[in-house]
Amino acid sequence: MPRALNARRLRRAAVTAAVLAGLIAVPPPTMAAPPAATASVPGDPLAGSGAVNRTQLTAAQLSGGSAEDTVPDSAFALPAQAAPPAHSFEGTLALEGLSAAGGFRALKDPHGYGDTEATRHLPPVDIALVQNGSHLVPAKRGLQYTGNPAWNLAVGPGRAWNEDGDGERTRASLPFALVERNANCVHNGALTFLFDATSISEVRYQITTETCEYFQFDMWGQVPADYRPEPVDGAENLRHAYAAEVKDRLPTKPISSLATDHPDSGVDVTKFGSGITPSALSTFGLYFDGVHYVGNCRTRQGQYPFCGQMLLPSYSxxxxxxxxxxxxxxxxxxxxxxxxxxxxxxxxxxxxxxxxxxxxxxxxxxxxxxxxxxxxxxxxxxxxxxxxxxxxxxxxxxxxxxxxxxxxxxxxxxxxxxxxxxxxxxxxxxxxxxxxxxxxxxxxxxxxxxxxxxxxxxxxxxxxxxxxxxxxxxxxxxxxxxxxxxxxxxxxxxxxxxxxxxxxxxxxxxxxxxxxxxxxxxxxxxxxxxxxxxxxxxxxxxxxxxxxxxxxxxxxxxxxxxxxxxxxxxxxxxxxxxxxxxxxxxxxxxxxxxxxxxxxxxxxxxxxxxx
The missing domain is CATH 3.40.710.10 (DD-peptidase/beta-lactamase superfamily)
Known part of the structure; x- marks a missing residue:
């Protein structure tokens, strides 16, 4: 049962990332074994041609455009014809000018949280990332305390790929979530950018969904970013760990497959997720007989591009x-x-x-x-x-x-x-x-x-x-x-x-x-x-x-x-x-x-x- 609390008591108290040598007469030194190859993430490598018909968040827009509003979330998603990434990201990504950037639109805010300036912008974003094939992996996962008066932050694993229209640069996209300070509301978004071995485009971001009864909003922006290519501590372990993480996930099928897998049961898959206002439903699923049948992840701009990485609050x-x-x-x-x-x-x-x-x-x-x-x-x-x-x-x-x-x-x-x-x-x-x-x-x-x-x-x-x-x-x-x-x-x-x-x-x-x-x-x-x-x-x-x-x-x-x-x-x-x-x-x-x-x-x- 729900905790019958009103949003007022969840108010914030503060708003309130060799040289080999040897001699003929001397046996050569024993060579160290080469490092083990990085375990690839299941599903890699990408097999697309790169021929992507893109009209939103084009290379030109990411190189000097501006964010006037949210766009379809599909613009942040891995497209069907994504080609393997030509560049590999390892280093630190920092977004600049966040405290005054972007747009904000309150959709439900009876207590006026959005009236506070800090609430209307992203907190500091400074994250270390490594890459395994087409997968971008944050060095730190889960809740990160930012010190911001409104928001803490979580950044999930994303993707990197090439599109013909991006020239020689690789395109990247990452899921992230704002977590209300001293509370449990979660607002999910995505960010995207282009990069090569030494440089990065501007970063476009938006938030179009949440699991939060009392504070709902859209947020968007495009800001300059700093890419510092550098070794990340434990990078190889991070790559291996993420490959193992994906491999260890439960076998997954869309909820529609439940009826196909159990044809004689008479199960009506439309009953799963029913009884909930569609616009209020973040996601749902059923685990049965060794299979995880999952629903979609709704946003106000289509489907969330990282449904499996959507961060969901526990509350009670x-x-x-x-x-x-x-x-x-x-x-x-x-x-x-x-x-x-x-x-x-x-x-x-x-x-x-x-x-x-x-x-x-x-x-x-x-x-x-x-x-x-x-x-x-x-x-x-x-x-x-x-x-x-x-x-x-x-x-x-x-x-x-x-x-x-x-x-x-x-x-x-x-x-x-x-x-x-x-x-x-x-x-x-x-x-x-x-x-x-x-x-x-x-x-x-x-x-x-x-x-x-x-x-x-x-x-x-x-x-x-x-x-x-x-x-x-x-x-x-x-x-x-x-x-x-x-x-x-x-x-x-x-x-x-x-x-x-x-x-x-x-x-x-x-x-x-x-x-x-x-x-x-x-x-x-x-x-x-x-x-x-x-x-x-x-x-x-x-x-x-x-x-x-x-x-x-x-x-x-x-x-x-x-x-x-x-x-x-x-x-x-x-x-x-x-x-x-x-x-x-x-x-x-x-x-x-x-x-x-x-x-x-x-x-x-x-x-x-x-x-």
Whole structure:
């Protein structure tokens, strides 16, 4: 379910990249082995002729034109007749004059974020890049703190190719995303330029899509750039790593192939992505039977040219994917008693606050601390205290507000949703981990190294937003992660199909995971409030389906799911299918997708015990 927060509490607190010699009589020295050849990226080399009929962002326009507005996003995409790149990029790309350049058009901005000058322009862009064949790879992936008062930045892997109309220069295009400082909104764009061995054209950029309920805009511009050809640290490792990353992605087909692959099922592929306003739908997909069926990535100028690299915000799916999963990993490493760790023993700031006595990690992850102001469905989550909590950037302010709710009920007895509770749970786990692994340990780093990397989640998803707008801050826990299509499908597969096991090694506590995934009838979690009560356990939601939902459901079954603000769902069904979508119009519609997935393989009942 979504966090029922209004955008006001997500306001920014600050807007607010030989000579060989020898003698006949002396044996020659042993020669070092030549470096291994770079592993090529699957799909390379390009096979086009270079005969591209280009009318947008031509060589002449990139060499001295101006950006008057956004253009079709296809102008940034790799064309069908792209020829292999004649030049290879290695060095640093820096965009110049960004603070005053370009255009901005607010499309939805009820709180006036776009009135602030910094919000209307890109933050500093200074990135190191290497090239593997036709692929451009940033040296740093995922969230990058810029120090800009409005935006942080992420740059994804792009492409380089030749077109006949570009003369002797090679054309490059890269996806990038602006990430709202101290929040989780993501605005996706692309940039493009021409280059040769020593020089670069101007850089054209635009943003035409986002996953952000309360702030939507177009941004565009064309600026001079500085290309500094130079060796990039670890360049060869970066090339090899990216080739492995692409090779390790789940097998992918368009969503339309689902009906072709399962012709006797009667599945209606139009039901996937349905129920969501098309203009608000960033992307969607279904993982089933070893194949990742993906939808497109919509923008206001066509399709996003780097759909597989579109950066997607987690919002409250992080409560499941980060906080809940971190607890399952700690339980497997150190024993399930970790769930009974008390906040008063692990968070120094609770000293003297009797309201937090007796509250455990388990209570906190279940939203059952007993501390709240109003018991109504997510009423506290929409209130003043939580607005201030989200707005607070320093750790001390966030912690003070998270601990400010009064005791109203016995811990473990009542469900009241607070994102601040997940922040507290994350801090408990962080401090517990330090007591076991050393003072330098970090709970998100543990999740990254023990879970995300072993399941081969891509680098774009290996960072989390933190307090103090700093990589040294405390991770938010309840929001602030990032997904791509492949990473969200892999993570769901790890939980739903692989049961927390990687290559024969059990990574997550199997008993606690089974309960979390609604596979243990006697341990379903807290009952939520609202118009349709559900279950909530360890940061995951659970919804029961019966014949009242659909006549085909002859046996009741439960679907555990992750949910995020604005319209994000990752539903992991007991028949092994996972359906996800990312949107930003407060629409949570996915029961039709469950019905279609049931046609692919009937849902087993829920009377399943932990293995």
């Amino acid at each position: 799916t992080a409560k499941s994917a980060f906080a809940g999963t971190a607890m399952l990993r700690l339980a497997q490493r150190y024993g399930p008693a970790v769930a009974r760790e008390k906040l008063s023993d692990r968070i120094p700031e609770t000293a003297g606050k009797t309201a937090w006595s007796g509250v455990t990690l388990d209570h906190t992850l279940d939203m059952a601390t007993g501390n709240y102001t109003w018991p109504g469905y997510e009423r506290d989550e929409s209130g003043r205290t939580m607005a201030d909590f989200f707005a607070a950037e320093p750790y001390a302010g966030k912690m003070r507000l998270a601990l400010s709710f009064p005791r109203k009920a016995r811990p473990g007895s009542k469900w009241v949703y607070h994102t601040s509770d997940t922040f507290l749970a994350t801090r408990v786990m962080n401090n517990y981990l330090r007591s076991r692994a050393g003072s330098g340990a970090d709970i998100f780093d543990m999740l990254r190294d023990d879970v995300l990397k072993p399941i081969r989640v891509g680098p774009d998803s290996l960072a989390s937003s933190r307090t103090d707008n700093s990589p040294g801050g405390a991770p938010f826990g309840g929001y602030g992660m990032f997904w791509t299509q492949d990473s969200v499908a892999k993570f769901a597969k790890f939980l739903n199909n692989d049961h927390g096991n990687v290559n024969g090694s059990q990574i997550l506590d199997p008993t606690l995971l089974a309960a979390t995934m609604q596979r243990t009838p006697e341990a379903r979690g807290m009952t939520t409030t609202g118009t349709k009560p559900m279950k909530y356990q360890n940061g995951f939601w659970g919804r029961e389906f019966t014949s009242a939902d659909h006549p085909a459901y002859t046996s009741p079954f439960s679907v555990p799911f992750m949910s995020g603000y604005g319209g994000i769902t990752v539903a992991m069904m007991p028949n092994g299918a996972t359906y996800y979508y990312f949107s930003d119009n407060n629409e949570f519609s996915w029961t039709a997708a469950v019905a279609e997935a049931h046609k692919l393989a009937p849902m087993p009942g829920t009377a399943v015990t932990a293995r």
